[in-house]
Structures are given as C-alpha cells and as structure tokens.
Amino acid sequence: MFKKITRWVPKTSLIIFLLGIAAVVCHIGFCLSASFADRFNLYVSAFLRTVTAKLTGWIPVSLAETIILSLPVTLTVIFVVCLRKSAGGKRQMVRCIMGVLSIAVLLYVLFVFTFAPGYRAPTLDTKLDLEWTDVSAEELYNTAKTVTRHLNELADQVYFAEEIGSVRTYSHKETVEKCMASYEVLAEEYDFLPVLRAPVKQITMSGLMTYTHISGMYTFFTGEANLNTNYPYFVNVYSTAHEMAHQRGIARENEANFIAYLVCIHSDDPYMQYSGYLNMYEYLTSPLYAASPRLYTDIVNGLDSRVRYDLQCYSEFFEKYRDNVASEVSNAVNNTYLVLQGQEEGAKSYGMVVDLAVAYHKKAGDIQ
Secondary structure, eight states: OHHHHHHHSOHHHHHHHHHHHHHHHHHHHHHHOHHHHHHHIIIIIHHHHHHHHHHHHTSSSOHHHHHHHTHHHHHHHHHHHHHHHHTTOHHHHHHHHHHHHHHHHHHHHHHHHHTTHHHHSOOHHHHTTOOOOOOOHHHHHHHHHHHHHHHHHHGGGSEEETTTEEEOOSOHHHHHHHHHHHHHHHHHHOTTSOOOOOOEEEOTTHHHHGGGTOOEEEETTTTEEEEOTTSOHHHHHHHHHHHHHHHTTOOSHHHHHHHHHHHHHTSSOHHHHHHHHHHHHHHHHHHHHHHOHHHHHHHHHTSOHHHHHHHHHHHHHHGGGSSOHHHHHHHHHHHHHHHHTTOTTGGGGGGGHHHHHHHHHHHTTSOO
16 A cells, blocks of 8 residues: 555655644644644644754855745746656656645745744733733823933933934844843743744845835744845844744734834833833824824823934834835735734734733733
8 A cells, every 4th residue: 555655746745744734634723722832832842943053054145045036946947847758758747746736845844843833832911910901092102202211311321323313333233132032031930931042133134025024024924034134223233133023923913013112112122122212102192193183192292302313214214114005915915824823903903012011011010
C-alpha cells in the first residue's frame, strides 16, 4: 500500500500531508479550547519559534524578504519544471503537482504549530489581570493626560532635529538590545512572555513598503521579526518592540501593540519610553476627539511644543504615502486575515489597545 502511494506522491510530500492532517486537528482544538491553545502556545509553539529564529538569525538580511522578492523567478522555475516532468507521463505530472501542493501545506503546518494558537489563547486582559470594561470619555481623557505628562517630562531628555523631529541617538542593533533587556524584565513578572534573544531584520525595500502602511512584519515561516526602517525613529522603536511581541507568541495585533507599549515604558532608556508614550498618545487622542472635542483640545494644548512638532514632522513625512492603491489592498488583505483568525473587528481591533491602556493605568492607580 505504502509503495503504491509513494509511486504517485513523493515521500517528503507524504510526510508533509500527514503533518497537515495533524495541523488541522490541532487548529480545530485551538478553536474549541482556549486553554489548549494557550498551553500549546507557551510550550510547543514557543520552542518552535525559538528554533526557527535561531536557524535564520545568523543571516544578516531578511530571509523572508529575499523569498518574497524572488517569488516571480521561483514560480517560473516551478512551472517550467512541472511542464518538463509532465512530459514523462501521468505519474510524473501527479508527483510534481503533489510536490507543489506540499509546499502550501508546509506553510500551513508552520503557521498552525508556531503562531495560530496565539489567536485562540485567553486574551491579554485576562493574563494581565485587567478589568476590561467600556471606556468613558473621562477615563480616556485621564489616561491621555497621564501619557501627556510623561511625554512632557521626557521631552527634555530627547534630541529634536529640524524637519526630522525626535532622533534616536543609537543604532538599530542597540534598539533591539534595549528591547530584549526590557522584555527580559517583563518576563520575570509575566510568565507568558518567553525569553528569546534574536535579531530584528531591517527590510531592504522599506521605502516601497511604506506605501502599504506596514511598519513591520513577523514571518512565521522564517521566525523573523522584520522592520520597515523608513518610518521616523519613534515609530521604528515602537514597531521593533511590536514585531518582537509577535515573535514571542503574542499574535493579536492589539495585544502586540500593548505589549510593545509596556516594553517601551519599562525600559531604562528615555527615548524608548518616549516612543512608547508617543505611540500611545496617538492611539488615545483619536477616540478622545470622537468622544469629546473639548477634552481633546485640552490634551493637545497641554502637550509640549517639541512633541507637537515631532507629530507635525511625522504627518508631513507620511503625506506622500497616505492615499494609494497599495495601502488599500494591504488593508483589505490584512483585515481579511485578522477576521479569519477570529478577530471579528478585523483591522479595527488595532484600536482596542486603548481599552487595555485605560484598564492598565486604572489598575496602576494613575487614573480614577
């Protein structure tokens, strides 16, 4: 029986298909049981993410970017090979098709075993023991006021350049080291954050990638955290921490955003703190304006002029990338992906980080 099957299906492909069946079973299990998904994510997936990160970490460039950029050539080669194989008869053609299908199945297997359980595990408010309730305009205002106060205090420790805004005075590599140090501190308090030392790869095509409005990307099939370096410094620092959160099994976008915030504000580096608070300021002020333009105006008027200038520089930088087809397609694809992973609000779930921030600062006693 086995020999008959392997005449039509390559042995490697057969093994991958069997793993695919196991992946489907596990994926169903994640959907049915949050506790199973959580345990799988904490132990099995964490181990596999570490392995893939170590296997690719020594490569100086992003392997994922290299694979994506080489896709046209790769697909052409696969097509030509399949055509030639099919000339050898029906059996060779079927074996070739099975080989191609097994590549897609392998990607699914890697996704399920390394990243998928994070979408089905208990939510971050439960893990942080936060009371997640509806946020009032007053709570939103008080949280924004707390964040603004920290920004104003940090402004004296941050260097601002004309037409650039705030400037990170150290390298990308040092940023990663500072993020890892902060993650290690948080890991002592939160056992769901594994200790992992791995680089964050800088994307070569960052300028073009900015048109998609993507500031970074975690690629589960290579275990790499990838950074779009074209964005301003305060965005880059925060995005570095965000992609490292995905690398540590925090799959949901709103949760990765909030973990990035915690990583930044718990760092002993002033610019890391500044980046965390400034990104959170942007998350908070948009819904605050919708809730109460008067309270929003009060917050904006209370912001240090240097920080306002930083936001102005960012707005001017982003203007050329704001409206384009690439961003619309990217948003549509990303929204569909998030919905498929159980985030019913899709890309809107990014705004839910505000609820976590309010709950966190309430628990900390920063607001009433």
